[in-house]
Every structure is written in structure tokens, then in C-alpha cells.
Amino acid sequence: MHGRVKVRTTEEERARKEKERQEKLKIYKHAMxxxxxxxxxxxxxxxxxELTGKVLSSNPDIYTLWNIRRExxxxxxxxxxxxEEMSQLYDAELQLTEYCLKINPKSYCAWHQRxxxxxxxxxxxxxxxxxxxxxxxxxxxxxxxxxxxxxxVVSQCKPPLKDEFDFTTDKLMDNFSNYSAWHYRSKMLxxxxxxxxxxxxxxxxxxxxxxxxxxxxxxTDPDDTSAWFYQRWLLGAVKTNIEVAVxxxxxxxTTVAFSKPVNQTYVxxxxxxxxxxxxxxxxxxxxxxxxxxxxxxxKHNTDVTDSLDVKMEYDNENGDVxxxxxxxxxxxxxxxxxxxxxxxxxxxPVIEELINQLDSCRQLLAMEPDNKWTLLTTTxxxxxxxxxxxxxxxxxxxxxxxTIDSWRAGYYDDLITKWSLxxxxxIDYKSDSIDFxxxxxxxxxxxxxxxxxxxxENVDLSNQNLSSNVLASLELLQNCKKLSLAxxxxxxxxxxxxxxxxxxxxxxxxxxxxxxxxxxKKNCNYSxxx
Amino acid sequence: MSMYSVLMNNIKMTLNxxxxxxxxxxxxxxxxxxxxxxxxxxxxxxxDYEYNxxxxxxxxxxxxxxxxxxxxxxxxxMPKDDIISFISTCQNKESGGISAxxxxxxxxxYTLSAIQxxxxxxxxxxxxxxGVVKFVASLQQPDGSFYxxxxxxxxxxFTFCAVMCLSLLHRLDAINVDKAVEFVLSCMxxxxxxxxxxxSESHAGxxxxxxxxxxxxxxxxxxxVDALAWWLCERQLxxxxxxxxxxxxxDLCYSWWVISSLKILNKMRWVDKERLEQFxxxxxDPDTGGFSDRPGDITDPFHTLFGVAGLSLLGNSKIKPxxxxxxxxxxTIDRLKLKPQML
Ligand SMILES: [Zn+2]
Numbered sequence: 001m002h003g004r005v006k007v008r009t010t011e012e013e014r015a016r017k018e019k020e021r022q023e024k025l026k027i028y029k030h031a032m033x034x035x036x037x038x039x040x041x042x043x044x045x046x047x048x049x050e051l052t053g054k055v056l057s058s059n060p061d062i063y064t065l066w067n068i069r070r071e072x073x074x075x076x077x078x079x080x081x082x083x084e085e086m087s088q089l090y091d092a093e094l095q096l097t098e099y100c101l102k103i104n105p106k107s108y109c110a111w112h113q114r115x116x117x118x119x120x121x122x123x124x125x126x127x128x129x130x131x132x133x134x135x136x137x138x139x140x141x142x143x144x145x146x147x148x149x150x151x152x153v154v155s156q157c158k159p160p161l162k163d164e165f166d167f168t169t170d171k172l173m174d175n176f177s178n179y180s181a182w183h184y185r186s187k188m189l190x191x192x193x194x195x196x197x198x199x200x201x202x203x204x205x206x207x208x209x210x211x212x213x214x215x216x217x218x219x220t221d222p223d224d225t226s227a228w229f230y231q232r233w234l235l236g237a238v239k240t241n242i243e244v245a246v247x248x249x250x251x252x253x254t255t256v257a258f259s260k261p262v263n264q265t266y267v268x269x270x271x272x273x274x275x276x277x278x279x280x281x282x283x284x285x286x287x288x289x290x291x292x293x294x295x296x297x298x299k300h301n302t303d304v305t306d307s308l309d310v311k312m313e314y315d316n317e318n319g320d321v322x323x324x325x326x327x328x329x330x331x332x333x334x335x336x337x338x339x340x341x342x343x344x345x346x347x348x349p350v351i352e353e354l355i356n357q358l359d360s361c362r363q364l365l366a367m368e369p370d371n372k373w374t375l376l377t378t379t380x381x382x383x384x385x386x387x388x389x390x391x392x393x394x395x396x397x398x399x400x401x402x403t404i405d406s407w408r409a410g411y412y413d414d415l416i417t418k419w420s421l422x423x424x425x426x427i428d429y430k431s432d433s434i435d436f437x438x439x440x441x442x443x444x445x446x447x448x449x450x451x452x453x454x455x456x457e458n459v460d461l462s463n464q465n466l467s468s469n470v471l472a473s474l475e476l477l478q479n480c481k482k483l484s485l486a487x488x489x490x491x492x493x494x495x496x497x498x499x500x501x502x503x504x505x506x507x508x509x510x511x512x513x514x515x516x517x518x519x520x521k522k523n524c525n526y527s528x529x530x
Numbered sequence: 531m532s533m534y535s536v537l538m539n540n541i542k543m544t545l546n547x548x549x550x551x552x553x554x555x556x557x558x559x560x561x562x563x564x565x566x567x568x569x570x571x572x573x574x575x576x577x578d579y580e581y582n583x584x585x586x587x588x589x590x591x592x593x594x595x596x597x598x599x600x601x602x603x604x605x606x607x608m609p610k611d612d613i614i615s616f617i618s619t620c621q622n623k624e625s626g627g628i629s630a631x632x633x634x635x636x637x638x639x640y641t642l643s644a645i646q647x648x649x650x651x652x653x654x655x656x657x658x659x660x661g662v663v664k665f666v667a668s669l670q671q672p673d674g675s676f677y678x679x680x681x682x683x684x685x686x687x688f689t690f691c692a693v694m695c696l697s698l699l700h701r702l703d704a705i706n707v708d709k710a711v712e713f714v715l716s717c718m719x720x721x722x723x724x725x726x727x728x729x730s731e732s733h734a735g736x737x738x739x740x741x742x743x744x745x746x747x748x749x750x751x752x753x754x755v756d757a758l759a760w761w762l763c764e765r766q767l768x769x770x771x772x773x774x775x776x777x778x779x780x781d782l783c784y785s786w787w788v789i790s791s792l793k794i795l796n797k798m799r800w801v802d803k804e805r806l807e808q809f810x811x812x813x814x815d816p817d818t819g820g821f822s823d824r825p826g827d828i829t830d831p832f833h834t835l836f837g838v839a840g841l842s843l844l845g846n847s848k849i850k851p852x853x854x855x856x857x858x859x860x861x862t863i864d865r866l867k868l869k870p871q872m873l
Pocket of ligand 1: 781782783823
């Protein structure tokens, strides 16, 4: 089914080929009939091994034939076949799989049969299997079956992990474009060199070493993508904690937003709400109804009135008890905010390396200003080193990327949205306002981090580039009263969530269906403007 | 951007050895009728070489053809009664599992295909459903993973088959869903993607299986969405087609697996839909009908389904809406009242 190029042939040639195929088909059908007949009669013998072997040699994917072979081998073993005899049969089986893998190196069945034989027979020769992997990886360094098989062999014969790590270094020195080797390396890096003390995924000096290795790979050929994915992973390999973003206690509802999705057990054991120093009892429900969520609703029976002392305690991941006081808003609503900081935290040697590499990137960019990968990497470096300081440059670069890598313009749009919102959030969280309005020039295309605004009562998302696929995430605006989506690109309201709004503004979404709007309005108990 | 760099980009584009060039004479519009005729005719010649040699995956073949036909609104061109009685003969009385074709052995891949076909026909009465549930549940291992059959091959594809199959039967209670999710998550990689087992390299087809499993089990929260979706959108090549892994050629089936995953993650806008549509259209064969893996190759029902389903996700109005998780008509999923999680 794959890679069969259609070639134009003469009628004569076609007829000859068809005749050939019909011959083959006849032999195949006859063999299959014989095989299934013998199996039905319980004749699981060496003759059947031969018959199935012949068919499999040209069609290694007929899974049932491999099953039959295993049945025969099991029976022969039980039937007191001598150890030497069995050993020969297993060797023959391995030869057959090797033959089949030459025809189709991606045959799941043949690979699995090999695994079965080696785990079934006595005294398997794992060293031989490992060298077989080496050989196969020379033919095709990206065959994931071979890599999987290698991992299986390694799990059995357990060579030192460092040997396998060095193997990936060798493979990468042959060809930096070997994504499979980068992948395997990532697995071993965190096993071999975790940062036990600092709680980071990778120990500092190795983190730095890997970054250097990526740099030499990537600069050999910036258009070869493999190393860039590994680099993005290295840059993201920092410690991040689950934090309380914001909580809201109003006469109607109590909500708590987290930086990452958590489950009920987590919330119930880590969060305590106090009103006038009394612990409030209640039950936690996720906003979406799912097991894990970033926003949790606390159902309790305590009256929320004027001039209360509201406080939340959170047992954070560093083992401290974080106390977050609630600040009173108008209308007996209390809001408490956690500390937010989206800046990634690297160790000193790593950040020095990043600054160094940023420099090289800029030099490269000066020579070839429209190279996508160099520009993207420069931008990511800037964001990692100091997102706030370089914000303007980062956004400009993303706009350039939209034109030179137009295939992924939507991705860069969403990055502009996300990073601009992170920049704005730092400022918004310094004030006690319960309004949310976009304060930068670029129009947003998605709604990341929306749980951070779950306390807001007035949400103004007008004049943006939002389409209908963002609607479901508005569910996080649990305390919103006035919501404006005026002048966006909405096309349907199908996924609009259930919210306790007072007013919803939908004007200027010209592709919204009038009929749908009327029906929607009828079903709402708040005013809908369109 | 200077004129020069546009030129450079274009040169790079045409010189990229890991991509295809779509020649101007490739089809640009949907050849709906040709595909319907192609699938209707497929398998009617019992002596056809190709058809016979693919007997070991017959059940999946029926699923590919029927789903494509349903999406094109032409399922009446398929021999419904023959298909249903064929499926009945493929169920193994003892294990309850279903094979690709009698007398082959039961396997979870073909059990799923059979269940998909029977739910589209709304004819689950044709088999022993309890037997299927028992078969699927028996394949779950202590680590949460699933074997494909009694012989112990372990793969995230089989987890997806199990979860999808049981959800179509409304019998997810028969397995340990939390454990199944735990296993899938143990297959997550540095790039946010998934492979076939713990430690395996990310691959678009297996990412689809794992994202689909998490969607049905309502655990999409566990994904590293931004990293994963970025990796997925980077699968798009200058030709508009998508590959399944970095530095590989584009392929129509991968195009489906990537965009259906992106659809579930609500990130379809991260790829260029117009260029992708051009690629899919170019994979049609105007002579024989059907779609192939790449423009100019021989067509088959497998790629025909993924071509049709891909165009459906891109919003082609001549094709019925497809559900990105089940790769079945949305109307079937609605009838079964299934609501896989979508971000
Ligand atoms: Zn394909």
C-alpha cells in the first residue's frame, strides 16, 4: 500500500504480469487451504512448519501463520523433542524472521516472532541480537521497529546504560539528522543524569553539554529539523510547580484556579478556606466535570456577607503552607491571588550557555535573516532568557516568522497571543481589578491561561480574531457577569458554555447565523446583544 | 522579506528531497463519483490478486471501504447483508474475538473493525457482544496495556482498539480505564508525542491512537498540548502534505492522523489547510478512482478512507462530517450518544 509508483505499461506486458500473478495466486490459495486443513485436523507437525514457512517467506504479515508456528513449536517442545533438536528449530525460526525482515523490515509479525523465540528458548544469545540491531540500523537508521527491538534486547541483557548513551552519540556523529537517536538519547539522559538535589529533570553540567551538542548539530545544517526538537525539549526542562492562580469567594460561588490541571484528591487535601478564621467545610467539583481540571468549584453552606475575613491556605509543592488573603471587591466578593511568574528558571551555567548561543544565533541571522529555524531559535532563546525585557523583539520576530513560514502562521499567531497575555498577566495581577481587557495591539486568536481571569466580572474580548472553536474554554469565566465577544470571527455558538451572565455582546460577528442567534437568545436567561 | 529570500525559499522547497512535487496536471477537485465506483467495484472480482493477498486484513478493509462510502453518502453501494453475515462467521466461539477472515485467528485489530462496521449498520445483534467484551477485557495486562491477541504483542494501538471498541459497546466498565490511561502516559516522549510502547519513538499514527484513547477516557489534561501540537504541525511539508515523523516523506494516511489529532487538541489552525487540501486532492487517481499515499502512486481503500476523512475534517461540503476520534461518521457517534473529549 505504500510507495507503489504507478507505471504505464503496454497491454502485452500487463497481460504477462497478470498471468504471472494468477500462477502465484493459485499456489498461494492451495498452500493456505492445505495449512488450514492440517491445522483443523490437529496435524501440528514439522511438515506444517515447512508449509507456513514457505508462504510467510513472501507474505510475512499473515499473522495467523505465525500463530500456527508458535503452536507447533510449543507442541514439539512438550513432545520431548531433544534439546538440541529444539535449539535447531528455534535457530531456523530466527533465520525465517531474518529472511522475512529482509523483504519487509517493517513487518510487525516477524519482529514479534523474533522476540517470542528469544524469550521462549533456553540460553538466548543477546549479544548476537544486539549486533544484529547494529547491522539493521546501518541499513536504515530510522526504522523504529529496529530501535524498539534494540530496547527489548537491552532490557533483557542489561548492558551499562552509559554504553547505550554513547551509542546514540556515535549515531549522531554519523548523522545529526537521526531523530530516532535524539529520541533514545532523551530517555537515557534523564535516567543517567537527573538533578537530584535541585529537582530539575537534568543535572546542570549535562544540561549545558547537551545544549552545546545541539548547537553544533543545528548549525551544521539549520534546515535539518531533528536537533531543534531536542533543543526545545532541553529548554523546557525546568522545574515547574502547581500553583494557586486565583480564588474567588462570592455569595454565589467559590472557585479556585490552578496553574495546571489537578484532581479532586489534590484539591481536597491541599486547599483550606477560612472565613473569619473558621475552616469552611464543603465539597469540590471540577468546572468541566472531568477528573482533572485547572478550575475547581467549592460547594459550601457558609453565607458570604459584608466585611468578612477570608483566607486560603495552600500546601504547596515546596512543602510550605502558602497563605493567600482574600481582598474584598464590591458586592461582597473576595478575591485572593497567588504569585505568578511565567519566566523559566535555569541554573547559572545553563543561562550563561543560552546567552552565548543567542549571540551565535544573532550572527547567523545577520547572514541569513530569513532562515526559519535560526529566527525561531533566536526568538525562543530571547523568551527563555528574559521574556519581559525582550518582549517587543520576540513579538516582532513572530510576525516575521508568520511570513517566512506561512504554513504555520496559526501557530505563530497563538504564540503571539500566549506570550503577550503572559506579559499582560504580570501587570494585571498587580492590581485588584476584576476587569479583563486585552491591552496589547495584536489581536488574540486563542484564550490560553484563561483560568487566571476566572475571578473577573467584566470580560471584554471585543475586536479580536477569535473563532468559534474558543467558545468551550469560556467555561472558565465562572464569575463573569458581562462578557463581550463583539467584532470577532464567530461562526456558530454550538459550543458556548453554560454561564451565569448578565449580558453577552455578540455584535459584529457577521458570519453568525441569525436563526441560530434567535434560538440561542431564547434559551438564555441573560441579555444577548447582537 | 526580500525578493531574493522568497526565491531562495522556493528553490529550497523544490530541492527538498524529503518532499514531493505536485505536478500541475494532478487533480484539484474532488472526484467523488470515481471514488464511489472504485470502492463499489473493489473486491467484486474474487480472482483479483491484490484482493486475495490482503485476506489477512479483510475485516479492516471492509471498515475502510464502508466508512468512506458512508462519508460519501453511498453506503447503499456496499453489499450490506453479505458483510454482516461475513462478520458473523469471523467471530470465534470460544474466545469471543473476531478475525480478519475465517479461518484466521481472532485479533483486537479486526475485532474493532468488525464492531465499527456493525455499529455503522446498527446491527450488533449479528454477533455475540458479550463475547467481544470478554475477549477485549481478557487482553488487558497488569500494567494497564493491551495485547493484540493471546500471543503477547504489546502496543498502544491495541489500547486504542480496546477502548474504542468497548466505548462503542458502552462497556468501558469491563476494563480498568485508569490503568489503561496510566500505560498510555508511560509512553509519552520528550517531544510530547507517543510511540507504540514505553521508550518508543513518537509517530503520528501512534500519537493519534494515544490522543484518541485519552479523549475517550476524558484525560486530555495529561497531554503536553503545546509541545505535542507544535511537533504535529511541523509535520507539514512545503507540498502541503504531512509526514509521520521528522525527515520522512509526506503520506496521505499520516495527513489524517496528524490533523485528526490536531482537531481533538483544537489546534487545526496550526497547519495550512489550503495547501493540505491541495495535497489530498493530488493523491486522487483520475483513471482508477481512489486515493494513494502520494500523488502518482497506486490507490487502495485504506488511503481512500483517509483521503475522504481528511477532506471531511477540512470542511468539504460534499462529504459528511467525520468524528476525529472514531474515524466514523459523526451521525453514528451521535446516535450512540458518545461524547469523546475535545479541547
Ligand atoms: Zn500511508
